[in-house]
Amino acid sequence: xxxxxxxxxxxxxxxxQEARLRCSPMKGHSHVYWxxxxxxxxxxxxxxxxxxxxxxxxxxxxxxxxxxxxxEGPSILRIQQVVRGDSAAYFCASSPxxxxxxxxxxxxxxxxxxx
Amino acid sequence: xxxxxxxxxxxxxxxxxxVLLRCNYSSSYSPSLFWYVQHPNKGLQLLLKYTSAxxxxxxxxxxxxxxxxxxxxxHLTKPSAHMSDAAEYFCVVSxxxxxxxxxxxxxxxxxxxxx
Numbered sequence: 001x002x003x004x005x006x007x008x009x010x011x012x013x014x015x016x017q018e019a020r021l022r023c024s025p026m027k028g029h030s031h032v033y034w035x036x037x038x039x040x041x042x043x044x045x046x047x048x049x050x051x052x053x054x055x056x057x058x059x060x061x062x063x064x065x066x067x068x069x070x071x072e073g074p075s076i077l078r079i080q081q082v083v084r085g086d087s088a089a090y091f092c093a094s095s096p097x098x099x100x101x102x103x104x105x106x107x108x109x110x111x112x113x114x115x
Numbered sequence: 116x117x118x119x120x121x122x123x124x125x126x127x128x129x130x131x132x133x134v135l136l137r138c139n140y141s142s143s144y145s146p147s148l149f150w151y152v153q154h155p156n157k158g159l160q161l162l163l164k165y166t167s168a169x170x171x172x173x174x175x176x177x178x179x180x181x182x183x184x185x186x187x188x189x190h191l192t193k194p195s196a197h198m199s200d201a202a203e204y205f206c207v208v209s210x211x212x213x214x215x216x217x218x219x220x221x222x223x224x225x226x227x228x229x230x
Contacts (some may be wrong), residue, residue, distance in 0.1 A: 004158075042205055042220035043159075056217065091158065095216065103149070104218060108158040108192070 002027065002106035004094050005074075012032060012113045019079040019086070021110045026096030032075045033104060034067060037089040082114045117142045117208045121183075121221035129229050134193040136224045138206035141187065148189045149218070150180055154202045163191065176200070201228045212220035 009104040013019050025032050031053055036042040036059075046059040049069035060067065064082075069075040079086055089111045093104035122137040140146060150162040163174025170182040180191045187204060206221040 035218075036222075042222045043149075043218070045217050045219070048217065103161055103164055104216065105161075106151075106159040111156075 004029075004092055004105050005106035006092050007112050008110060009108060010091050010113070012115060013082050014115055016081050019093075019112055019114075021043040021077040021083050021090050021112070023092030023094075023107060024076070025092075026105055028104070029094035029096050031095045032069050033093045033095075034077050035091045035093065037109070039088070043091060046077075057081075063071070063081075067098055079112075082112075084114050087112055087114045095097075099105060116144060117219050119187040119206045119208050119219060119223050121135070121206050123223045123224050124222070125227065127227040127229065128196045129176075131195050134191070134196045134226065136191040136204050136206075136226065137186050138188060138189045138191065138221060139201065140208050142208060147216075148180075148182060149207040149209070150174065150178070150189075150191050151205045151207060151220075152202050153205065153223075154199075162191070185189070191202065195201055196226075196227050196228050201226055 004026055007022050032049045034046040034048055037043045046068045047057040048055045051069055052071050064080045066078045089109045091109045092107045095104045118141045120139045126186050128134055141186050146165055146166040151159040153159050154172050162178050163172045165172045165182045173179045178193050180189055182189050194207055203223045203225050205223050209218055
């Protein structure tokens, strides 16, 4: 059973470009979470999605950031008009369902560098 | 709101000596607590989790943690450090609000192991 897959692993964008980060959850998992890790900090929750639904986006910046988890295909985190402050590691996690007893499995992350 | 405080940003030990990484939590209801490990430029791996069962939780690689409600603590220990244990460790509390699991991370403790 393959783990959570994220691509690309490293992404370099110039200021003003768009960044698209992809996450394929573990087989059988229908819940996806995105987290951001700024340098020297812990992970911060961004958004929680189920297939075709955004359940909680309380951690998403109000502008330029969006996420989706379509019926078919991976979850996408999209950052428009990137700025230097968006440079971070973005981690995706998945779980088979929600609730405290279901642990989240993390992908290897995408390291975004904005030049 | 849920939160965790990791009391040490860095811990240095010698190989073969005990490891203690301290974590205090704050939660308005019975929490689920986790320890994750992150090796350099890698994703996160779950070490162990507490979900209101036994208060002493055993994890992978010889790690264990004890949930102490009276002290609101969930310290991570290992009897004998190995060089491969050098990594960043995150204490995490689950904010199970409205039926979904939103993880709140501490700021991390970097474990350094010297020969």
